[in-house]
Amino acid sequence: MSSVSAYVNEHEHEHDHKPRGLARWLFTTNHKDIGILYMLFGVTFFLVGGLFAELIRAQLIHPANHVLTPELYNQAITLHGLVMVFAALMPVTAGFANYVIPLMIGAPDMALPRLNNWGFWLLPPAAVVLVFPGILQLFGVGNGPIDTGWTIYAPLSVRSGLGVDFAIFAIVLLGASSLMASINIIVTIFNMRAPGVTMMKLPLFAWSWLITAFLLIAVFPALIAGGLMLLTDRHFGTHFFSAAGGGDPVLWEHLFWFFGHPEVYILLLPTAGLLSHILSAFARKPIFGYRAQVYAYWTIGVLSVIVWAHHMFTSGMPIAGQLYFMYSTMAISIPVTVLFICWLGTIWRGALSFETPMLFALGYIGLFGIGGLTGLTLADAVADQQYHNSYYLVAHFHYTLFGGPIMGVMAAAYFYLPKITGHMYSERAGRWHFWLCIIGFNLTFIPQFLAGIAGAERRVVxxxxxxxxxxxxxxIGAFILGAAQLLLVYNIVVAWRGRTEPASARVWEGAQGLEFTLPSPPPYHTFAERPAVV
Amino acid sequence: MNSETGTETCADRVERFGYLARRLVRPLHRSLLNRRRLTLGSAAAAAAAISLPTLAEARNPFEFPTPVTPVAHDTLYVHDLFLAVMAVVFGIGMCVLLYSVIQHRKSRGYSPAAFSGPKTLGQWMVVVVPVLALAFIDYVVMGIPSYYAVVAMANTREDAALVVKATASQWKWRYEYPDQEIAFTSSLSTPRAQIESGSPTDPHYLYEVDNPLVLPAGKKVRILLVSLDVIHSWWVPAFGVKQDAVPGFLRETWVKIEKPGIYRGQCGELCGTGHAFMPIVVVAKAEPAFERWVAQTQNGEKAVALAEEQPLSRNDLLARGKTAYETNCAPCHQITGLGLPGAIPPLAAGQAFTATPELTDKLAQLGTYRDGKIVLVPVDRQLGIVLHGISGTPMPAFGLQLGDADIAAIVTYVRNSFGNHTGDVVQPAAVKSARVQAN
Amino acid sequence: MKLDKGFADTKKTEVPAVASRAGANRRLAWLLALVAAGFLGFGFALVPLYNTFCHLTGFNGATGTAAAALTPVDRTRWVTVEFTGMVMPGLPWKFRPAQRRVRVHPGETAIARYYATNLGDRTFDGRAIMSVSPEVAATHFEKIECFCFHQEALEPGQTREFSVEFFVTPGLPKYVTTMTLSYAFFPSVERGDDRSQPRS
Structure with missing residues (x-):
């Protein structure tokens, strides 16, 4: 292997010229640069979204608290949701795709480098547009950012202030960005694989992103269509979502959740793919059930677009609809169980070691397990009458979205940080980060399960x-969880400054895959001549 | 659906399937259904191994509030069953994980195996059986009781002893008993002072209303749900009922409360800034007590209707107006009458206010806004605004919700508070005549 | 070493120049963009699809319209149809059913009346949106003539009677013995847009 690395390195030296300064980042078409931009953007907005969460928890620490007014509180819960989903998690997973997939499949770059650049640079304006009404409000214009909850239910969103218009515009920009990234990833995986990397030899992360990209192409346009209808309802007198003109508010719920439910899997699948690689690396053992996992991804992808209305059991649904959405939702548990069995099979009888990425990966299995199982209870149309819009629901989707994707992103961040920067992070700080996350997270959300069961309503100030x-x-749990994330920032800085121990090409003893045959950090241009995989 | 041919709809087929299922599958499940008292929730609590300090008589934290309707019993049963099954599934998964983490460590010199999938029949069993077991849990253990519960919950299609219509609006409920000709508005009665205080002491803080919904115990009651503005949701945990009220459309649910008592809930769908302040309180009375309440209320309404026409003194109007203002107006216009910058205009003449041109244009048309400042309009115009609301803004039509005396008191109070010193006294009779005039 | 599920080994080979793939990449990208555009169209197509879905399932209490009751009357059972109504903000009307309920045989044509009074000081146009609960009953509720087919105007102080002529089809499942018919009177929104046709 080392001979390959030496070859690439030496070869690259001749034309490994990277542009310098701001221009490099603005105009870059290099998949590694764009990947890094995506990841830094995602981490930044992870912290911003976290800040909103801390504000919410500060307001709720005791009853009759007045940290936030009801207006600010509704804005905070809405922005927390929108920022975490669209500006933190989606960019981070797109960043990993950009950085890692070409390396994994032996491609010199993404298939459409310029599209890649545009895709990223749509994100910062979108984020600005989302929060801009807050700045306008400081100057006495309008009444602040969107305050309808991230679900933007009509007719509340039809009657709400100009924050909704800005949010729709931001969502359209983010959607365009996601669609560009998805198209690029699909084309890259289909057309740019090195000889010998057949579809059924594709690393699982690439597979999981491929299905994610197809899902995005299928469902994001529905949200954009809904957003445009909402805009015309607000300003041009149409009545898509108002009974007065023959429309129906519940139609928005359908459009939103037709996008919104697959969105959960869009966030989840890429990290599920990464998880298999990380478990395999630290178990020093091949991935268990590769084919089963690929089929499970496909099954999850297909099922995710036909179960959306389980978010709407209380909106008034015919019995037939309730039964259909209940039983089809339960069906998703089957491919997800296949994934769990494969993950357990991967570590079973391996030689396990517990570096930070592995700790987060094991945390993922535990926490996401709770999220998945409580999701089964929510699938029940009758019990859902109690769970829906209670804190039980809040706890459930945080177990699935933090316990799954965010734990997965953390694992992947520590897994690839030495590869990307060329230097190790602080293992000690990493472990502290993990344990504080676990303690803080469970302390935040186990009480929320119990509060929800006791009848506590969510989205109340x-x-x-x-x-x-x-x-x-x-x-208290949320403050611990929030503070713990500073350790992630610390570790990124430590590895980035490069004063720690340099990382080897393989980084981890058990790491497998083409990306670990390259030196750490990989040269600016890699695989200009394609490797053959036999 | 084609009326001429009587084609069966999808919903009919489900109902027919329900009949078959009742005949075929119910006996299988009867044993489980009879064992409701087992409280599987406690088993789940033990299995989850999370011990919380619980008082001897305290509610099991893994169970819903004590159910008092057939639907809530079904819901609790399904919840307990789910929780127990989930705890077992999760426990098994975690045991496998922990065993592997403890046993298969590199630091213990464990050398890794190289398998990448099941090979022998035994290994295939290990991976396939859990998947099949989960399918069995999904569709038989949990699926069948859920089926009955769904069908039972939808049972609003037979005669009921009482029909109540609940009309939701930002942020209160209006209850009507169409056959008894009773109607009243039910809104939060927790004093603003408690909410402002920072340390509420009231045991039913945010869970109390001025006029609770009164229902007979032991009788089936159908509840019709409609909304005037945005989506709200009628949720009382002890009833196992949460049903959205969608503006423009009719929704329906039902309850049969098993024992008299006071049951509390909240609006279950984000409906704006007052979402936290829109409780539901139901007082269930035994049959004779309920009948007495109906008779009293009917007489009371007549008496109130008479009293409504009597003129009131200035001080009475101001006192009544302050209370009514704090309940109905302060959620938006604030207790100070200063409103909210950019959204809710102040009520004091001369106050500066900026907002979107859309809103300020509307206010200017009504004459309440000029050159960036609030203008106090004449009494009849102000009455028109309070009675009919301002369409396209959060200002609702209070004419539908409040009586003449309350509106007269509120307008009197507003015209003599927050720095307004008009000295106007508005009598209920003026409101009565305003109702049939300007908008 | 054989590549096995992510276990990779590499060696150098001669490969075609990157440029030759650019055309194929662009073609696939445009194809995918077209697919995305198709799904955008599907998003808009959900609006009519949803209306059809409502009529098929009775969702939202969407009911049918018939020219006349041509079905035989099922005199063996009764169905109670209850009436209620509401006025949406912005319309200063008083609106109430003239009768609380009627009892009909399935297949039998009945007429129900509502009264509306304009309390405002000018003429207002209103449009009634109809909804029937439970949903299973809505699919068996047919209107022959209804004031909700048209926009209605009331002059200041005017009171008018509105009527709906309807029948319940004999296909109504036997377990449905009661249904509720509700009207929500909205201020008229006619602006010449083609979506103003009410659903019911």
């Missing part, structure tokens, strides 16, 4: 005093 204990515990 103030609450009856019998829920005070749950909320207090939850807020």
């Amino acid at each position: 103030d609450y009856p005093i019998q829920f005070a204990g749950f909320h207090m515990a939850s807020s």
